[in-house]
Amino acid sequence: xxxxxxxxxxxxxxxxxxxxxxxxxxxxxxxxxxxxxxxxxxxxxxxxxxxxxxxxxxxxxxxxxxxxxxxxxxxxxxxxxxxxxxxxxxxxxxxxxxxxxxxxxxxxxxxxxxxxxxxxxxxxxxxxxxxxxxxxxxxxxxxxxxxxxxxxxxxxxxxxxxxxxxxxxxxxxxxxxxxxxxxxxxxxxxxxxxxxxxxxxxxxxxxxxxxxxxxxxxxxxxxxxxxxxxxxxxxxxxxxxxxxxxxxxxxxxxxxxxxxxxxxxxxxxxxxxxxxxxxxxxxxxxxxxxxxxxxxxxxxxxxxxxxxxxxxxxxxxxxxxxxxxxxxxxxxxxxxxxxxxxxxxxxxxxxxxxxxxxxxxxxxxxxxxxxxxxxxxxxxxxxxxxxxxxxxxxxxxxxxxxx
Numbered sequence: 001x002x003x004x005x006x007x008x009x010x011x012x013x014x015x016x017x018x019x020x021x022x023x024x025x026x027x028x029x030x031x032x033x034x035x036x037x038x039x040x041x042x043x044x045x046x047x048x049x050x051x052x053x054x055x056x057x058x059x060x061x062x063x064x065x066x067x068x069x070x071x072x073x074x075x076x077x078x079x080x081x082x083x084x085x086x087x088x089x090x091x092x093x094x095x096x097x098x099x100x101x102x103x104x105x106x107x108x109x110x111x112x113x114x115x116x117x118x119x120x121x122x123x124x125x126x127x128x129x130x131x132x133x134x135x136x137x138x139x140x141x142x143x144x145x146x147x148x149x150x151x152x153x154x155x156x157x158x159x160x161x162x163x164x165x166x167x168x169x170x171x172x173x174x175x176x177x178x179x180x181x182x183x184x185x186x187x188x189x190x191x192x193x194x195x196x197x198x199x200x201x202x203x204x205x206x207x208x209x210x211x212x213x214x215x216x217x218x219x220x221x222x223x224x225x226x227x228x229x230x231x232x233x234x235x236x237x238x239x240x241x242x243x244x245x246x247x248x249x250x251x252x253x254x255x256x257x258x259x260x261x262x263x264x265x266x267x268x269x270x271x272x273x274x275x276x277x278x279x280x281x282x283x284x285x286x287x288x289x290x291x292x293x294x295x296x297x298x299x300x301x302x303x304x305x306x307x308x309x310x311x312x313x314x315x316x317x318x319x320x321x322x323x324x325x326x327x328x329x330x331x332x333x334x335x336x337x338x339x340x341x342x343x344x345x346x347x348x349x350x351x352x353x354x355x356x357x358x359x360x361x362x363x364x365x366x367x368x369x370x371x372x373x374x375x376x377x378x379x380x381x382x383x384x385x386x387x388x389x390x391x392x393x394x395x396x397x398x399x400x401x402x403x
Contacts, residue, residue: 030287030343031344034343050337081221082220103221105214107177109203122215170342296384312314332383
């Protein structure tokens, strides 16, 4: 009996193709939107976590600027950091493993007929282990090069490919801004990038080279520090803040004019924001499911009116109220399941396309996908029940007289 009811429901759906399509459209949009939003949100969350992990473990970053303005906020209003701050941090805070200064600027790199805009960083050799970099070719800076500010550099793979294509760039010289720089090393390719920027598109110089030949000052824009395993950021951060306040001659009534960022806290904050936005967008998308359910109820009520005489004939030849109720309820559920299936397929496709466009990992949430499909079936049951009950309660005599 149930199989026959499903067969009749499918025949009815197939007989009214356009009406059926318009009926399930709301379900399709709702399910597809929820799945696509959650998929892109999951990929974005994973991207944030991998971006922060790529910076290294147990990492804190110190930047000039007022706290609360974000990374680098208010740097123009605050004194710059110095290389002496790095020495003081390593000397006075025993829990620190390493500290490295850095200063950055975007410049044009020119090799032959090729010009490429690249992020240039001045730093020392401690920068590489602190930020999780290893060398694929060549060597790091020598002590003499660091002290003298020699114009030598290490390239990221993206920069190397942009300038010379595939191959080993060690030994070539190219123009970087107004200076000529010799390549002494090539970094290993890093798969993850930091907050949407390509980490592999970089040129790294000795700090003094950057300060003397590019910046024209001794400013340090950031200090990256790592602390020992077994020590937490909550223990180290107050020590750093106390030392930096002392070195920057801040009195008790003055606010900090520097920031200490815990990269894990930033990761948690960004992950929370991403999750909240994904939830809000998914909730908005889920409203389409309710709209689709109302559409199904509306069309089923119209169908009951159109098929009143058919219902009367069925009841006259022996169909019970329960059988009529089941017939119309199954039709509503079939429409919802068709919409749910199409919505899942389209939603996964949109999620893949969105993940590719945003350059994040395609991470489908199969629990949400299954829940959206099941919910679409429940929408059919809930919104299909009232038209089905109306059909089942028709008076057979009146139904037969209906034209």
